[in-house]
Amino acid sequence: MKIKRFHAKDMRSTIRKVREELGADAVILSNRRAADGVEIIAAIDYDESLLDAQVPAATSASRDDEINIDASGPEIAERTNKTVSLSTSQREADDLPDVYSEAALNRRLSQPRQPAFAAHDFSLPEVDHDIEVQNSQANHAELRETPFIKETLNESPTPQQTETEAQTRAHSWSEEPSILAMQEELKSLRGLLVEQLSGLAWGQETCYHPLRARLLQRLLALGLSPVLAREIAAQCDEDDEIEKNWRCALARIAKRLPVAEQDILEQGGIIALVGATGVGKTTTVAKLAARYTLQHGPQKVLLITTDNNRVAAHEQLRSYARILGVPMRVAGDAQTLKSLIHGFADKGLILIDTAGMSQRDMKLSKQLSMITDGARDGGREVQIYLTLAANSQRGVLEDVAQAFNTIPLAGAILTKLDETTSLGGTLSVTIEQSMPVAWISDGQQVPEDLHRARPHSLVSRSVAIMQKLTSPEGDDPVSLTLGGMLANANG
Ligand SMILES: Nc1nc2c(ncn2[C@@H]2O[C@H](COP(=O)(O)OP(=O)(O)O)[C@@H](O)[C@H]2O)c(=O)[nH]1
Numbered sequence: 289m290k291i292k293r294f295h296a297k298d299m300r301s302t303i304r305k306v307r308e309e310l311g312a313d314a315v316i317l318s319n320r321r322a323a324d325g326v327e328i329i330a331a332i333d334y335d336e337s338l339l340d341a342q343v344p345a346a347t348s349a350s351r352d353d354e355i356n357i358d359a360s361g362p363e364i365a366e367r368t369n370k371t372v373s374l375s376t377s378q379r380e381a382d383d384l385p386d387v388y389s390e391a392a393l394n395r396r397l398s399q400p401r402q403p404a405f406a407a408h409d410f411s412l413p414e415v416d417h418d419i420e421v422q423n424s425q426a427n428h429a430e431l432r433e434t435p436f437i438k439e440t441l442n443e444s445p446t447p448q449q450t451e452t453e454a455q456t457r458a459h460s461w462s463e464e465p466s467i468l469a470m471q472e473e474l475k476s477l478r479g480l481l482v483e484q485l486s487g488l489a490w491g492q493e494t495c496y497h498p499l500r501a502r503l504l505q506r507l508l509a510l511g512l513s514p515v516l517a518r519e520i521a522a523q524c525d526e527d528d529e530i531e532k533n534w535r536c537a538l539a540r541i542a543k544r545l546p547v548a549e550q551d552i553l554e555q556g557g558i559i560a561l562v563g564a565t566g567v568g569k570t571t572t573v574a575k576l577a578a579r580y581t582l583q584h585g586p587q588k589v590l591l592i593t594t595d596n597n598r599v600a601a602h603e604q605l606r607s608y609a610r611i612l613g614v615p616m617r618v619a620g621d622a623q624t625l626k627s628l629i630h631g632f633a634d635k636g637l638i639l640i641d642t643a644g645m646s647q648r649d650m651k652l653s654k655q656l657s658m659i660t661d662g663a664r665d666g667g668r669e670v671q672i673y674l675t676l677a678a679n680s681q682r683g684v685l686e687d688v689a690q691a692f693n694t695i696p697l698a699g700a701i702l703t704k705l706d707e708t709t710s711l712g713g714t715l716s717v718t719i720e721q722s723m724p725v726a727w728i729s730d731g732q733q734v735p736e737d738l739h740r741a742r743p744h745s746l747v748s749r750s751v752a753i754m755q756k757l758t759s760p761e762g763d764d765p766v767s768l769t770l771g772g773m774l775a776n777a778n779g
């Protein structure tokens with residue numbers, strides 16, 4: 289019998305190696321996930337009865353009957369008559385000898401196979417990185433019955449085997465009921481562990497850094513992302529009182545909050561508003577147009593919509609244009625946009641309203657490049673502002689900002705501040721994505737409910753919202769958040 293260890297980046301490649309070297313009759317004795325892939329111990333000419341008969345006899349045998357570990361070469365094991373010899377190129381002997389010793393092998397063989405978890409035993413199973421020889425028979429049987437491995441061992445992959453086939457196979461393997469059940473089990477164990485760890489971490493924080501913990505608690509209640517809240521809280525002065533630290537923390541947030549230096553409306557030019565559907569792009573375009581019209585007159589403004597999908601979208605912008613007395617055009621493609629920009633070169637401000645684009649929409653980059661290309665070809669630069677509705681969840685805003693930040697954004701316009709129950713999340717996103725906020729909108733009235741963004745007023749506003757709406761300080765949300773962070777860090 290010949291035993292050998294195989295190593296590759298995944299199960300499939302490792303099994304292929306086994307096949308190539310030992311042939312289709314190879315027997316898998318054990319497999320485990322290694323740091324950089326999968327490791328399989330396989331054997332050829334494997335005779336279980338011979339092993340069973342020989343191993344007990346080995347108790348009284350001489351040194352030659354032992355399973356040796358030899359560092360002489362890549363060949364791991366070769367067994368003739370009573371001798372099994374295991375070799376490894378890197379001498380992982382420190383990990384291995386005990387399991388291969390005669391006594392250990394006998395002890396393992398004589399023990400009945402234990403389940404990893406007893407019914408009510410929640411202690412974590414001991415992780416054994418060694419090769420579990422005594423389970424080889426059962427492992428072998430189970431593994432051979434696993435469709436993916438069975439097929440891999442019995443069928444020669446032909447050159448014509450397509451990638452689609454491989455994917456389907458991997459897919460069906462991962463949908464095995466036992467694998468799914470195991471995944472569920474692992475998920476619930478992970479949840480349990482995260483809960484325990486988060487409680488522990490929060491307990492330590494409150495014990496060793498009580499002031500920092502309280503500050504962190506407030507910053508999280510403000511809605512800041514856990515990462516930003518921790519960064520700000522870490523700069524606190526433990527010797528000072530909480531209220532002073534709180535004021536300093538708020539000042540730090542305001543300092544980090546990027547806002548547009550110049551007023552869009554003073555600069556003029558071509559401004560396009562992008563963002564998801566319903567965030568308030570058209571209304572904001574109308575508000576900006578109205579303000580500019582008040583200062584420079586209606587003849588200096590042009591409204592363009594690239595939303596040629598919905599008639600309702602045109603109508604909404606058209607009625608604003610009618611009220612303001614400014615022209616409005618529809619541009620369905622880059623060419624039309626280009627000629628419009630060219631033809632209305634005398635306009636001080638061209639506002640482009642766009643169709644709602646989901647961050648997951650495949651048409652997103654196409655639409656954005658249409659805007660930039662159209663404007664560039666028209667000989668003028670376009671400034672694109674991302675419209676973010678402040679009443680969205682932080683996770684959604686992060687997603688949107690990341691997707692849109694792949695194009696050169698001039699900044700952000702925050703809408704629906706009047707409807708949000710937490711402003712910290714929106715502020716976190718603009719800080720973390722370094723996205724200068726130009727304007728904020730806090731109502732539906734055109735043009736009254738539009739204001740220039742000011743860092744201190746945004747921070748005060750978020751504190752006012754927090755004080756009005758959040759419950760008294762409590763540890764639970766914080767520990768859960770810390771738990772989430774730990775889980776993400778480990779996952
Ligand atoms: N409460 C509130 N509603 C707003 C604000 N901005 C826009 N809206 C409303 O949100 C809805 C969608 O706005 P719209 O401009 O059509 O969004 P679009 O799909 O992004 O163009 C409309 O009913 C607007 O009146 C705001 O700042 N606060």
Ligand SMILES: [Mg+2]
Binds near residue numbers: 601641642
């Ligand atoms: Mg719209």
